[in-house]
Amino acid sequence: xxxxxxxxxxxxxxxxxxxxxxxxxxxxxxxxxxxxxxxxxxxxxxxxxxxxxxxxxxxxxxxxxxxxxxxxxxxxxxxxxxxxxxxxxxxxxxxxxxxxxxxxxxxxxxxxxxxxxxxxxxxxxxxxxxxxxxxxxxxxxxxxxxxxxxxxxxxxxxxxxxxxxxxxxxxxxxxxxxxxxxxxxxxxxxxxxxxxxxxxxxxxxxxxxxxxxxxxxxxxxxxxxxxxxxxxxxxxxxxxxxxxxxxxxxxxxxxxxxxxxxxxxxxxxxxx
Numbered sequence: 001x002x003x004x005x006x007x008x009x010x011x012x013x014x015x016x017x018x019x020x021x022x023x024x025x026x027x028x029x030x031x032x033x034x035x036x037x038x039x040x041x042x043x044x045x046x047x048x049x050x051x052x053x054x055x056x057x058x059x060x061x062x063x064x065x066x067x068x069x070x071x072x073x074x075x076x077x078x079x080x081x082x083x084x085x086x087x088x089x090x091x092x093x094x095x096x097x098x099x100x101x102x103x104x105x106x107x108x109x110x111x112x113x114x115x116x117x118x119x120x121x122x123x124x125x126x127x128x129x130x131x132x133x134x135x136x137x138x139x140x141x142x143x144x145x146x147x148x149x150x151x152x153x154x155x156x157x158x159x160x161x162x163x164x165x166x167x168x169x170x171x172x173x174x175x176x177x178x179x180x181x182x183x184x185x186x187x188x189x190x191x192x193x194x195x196x197x198x199x200x201x202x203x204x205x206x207x208x209x210x211x212x213x214x215x216x217x218x219x220x221x222x223x224x225x226x227x228x229x230x231x232x233x234x235x236x237x238x239x240x241x242x243x244x245x246x247x248x249x250x251x252x253x254x255x256x257x258x259x260x261x262x263x264x265x266x267x268x269x270x271x272x
Contacts, residue, residue, distance in 0.1 A: 003030070003077045005100045007093070009086040009112025013189035015046050022110050023047050029079035033068055035091065039083045054078075061092040065099055072105045084215075086114045090134045090160060115188055116158055119217040123156075123183035124197055126221065130156040136169045136218070143172070148259050151177070154222040161216045167208060173220065174204040176253070181221045187214040 006025050011017040026032065026049050033054040034040035040053060054071075056064045072078055080087050080096060087093040100107055116132050131150055136159045137143050150157060161169050170184070178201035187193045192214075196206045200220065231252070235245045249260050 001075055002103075002105050003072045003075050004106045004108060005072055005096070006077065006079045006108050006110060007087050007097065008079050008081050008110040009114070010040075010043055010081050010084060011189065012084045012113045012115045012118065013187065013193070015043060017113050017189055018043070018047075019110065019112050022112055023049075025110050026051070026079055026081075028077070030076040031068075031071060032079045032081060033064075033093075033096070034081050035083045040081060051079075056080075056092065056096070058092050061095060065092075065096055068096055069099050069103055069105070072100065073103065084113075084115065086112065089114070089116065089132070113189075115160070115215075115217055118188055119183070119185040119219060120156065120158060122185065122195055123219045125156045125181065125183060125219055127156065129154070129222075130158060132158045135160050135162075136165075136172075144258055147176070151220075152223050154224055156222055157220045159218040159220075161218055163212045163214060163216065166212060166216050166218075167204070169218065170200070170204040170207055173200045173218075177220065177223070180223060183219045185217045185219070188217070190214070 006029055008022050008025055009019070010022065026044065026047070029051065031054055032040065032044075032051045033056045035055075035057045037053045037055050044051065054064060054068060056068065068078055080093050082089075082091050082093060088097055097107060120127055120130055131153075133146065133150065137146060159169070166184075173180075173182070178199065180200050181198065182200050182203055184196040184203050184207055185194070194210070196203050198206070232245070232249065235248060240248075246261065253260055
């Protein structure tokens with residue numbers, strides 16, 4: 001008989017934020033697959049739990065995934081946790097779930113804390129619809145594609161960001177969408193939890209003055225496609241030249257100037 005894979009949510013900061021069922025499940029499984037054994041041990045030691053740990057992260061996922069599936073096939077139960085929050089969200093745990101399903105292994109979820117939902121409800125922004133987009137991309141092409149696809153559909157957007165890149169990412173948003181409302185949340189559920197709310201340009205100034213520490217969640221209100229299309233209609237009614245329109249639009253919306261240029265040439269039949 002095959003074992004069962006348990007997806008167990010763990011605290012995102014405060015170690016008291018684990019469910020009773022989560023503790024019971026951690027105590028009952030044969031193995032616990034985790035990202036960083038040091039982080040998981042802090043939680044296990046707090047609740048006097050001793051289990052065999054399997055280190056599973058992006059650096060060894062291919063090899064260790066196969067080992068975990070073999071353990072499950074042998075009849076042992078495995079608990080899957082992440083360093084914080086609900087597993088499989090922006091971590092390689094989702095691949096274990098996929099493999100487990102393909103191998104006919106039963107899966108049970110032990111719900112609990114999530115940085116995404118916690119940040120959303122405290123942000124003051126619209127909670128439906130919302131889209132979680134993981135970590136903000138680094139490559140320019142990926143950034144432009146993401147903006148074109150998600151930033152004008154009226155949904156609140158949520159990103160994770162590291163302390164090393166928080167100012168760089170907020171600087172881009174400040175230059176591109178300075179007037180949109182947003183929120184930045186750091187150190188969720190910890191002693192030094194902090195929530196910054198306001199326009200994107202204001203958030204950048206606040207974070208720049210603060211101590212850059214811990215993991216961040218960035219939330220940005222949704223926008224409508226008409227933000228720049230209305231500007232374009234006004235400019236076209238003024239009988240400006242093609243060059244004048246492009247100069248104005250790409251200066252005001254410089255973070256997405258390539259998207260705007262493409263739209264202008266393709267949809268407005270401008271000649272290069």
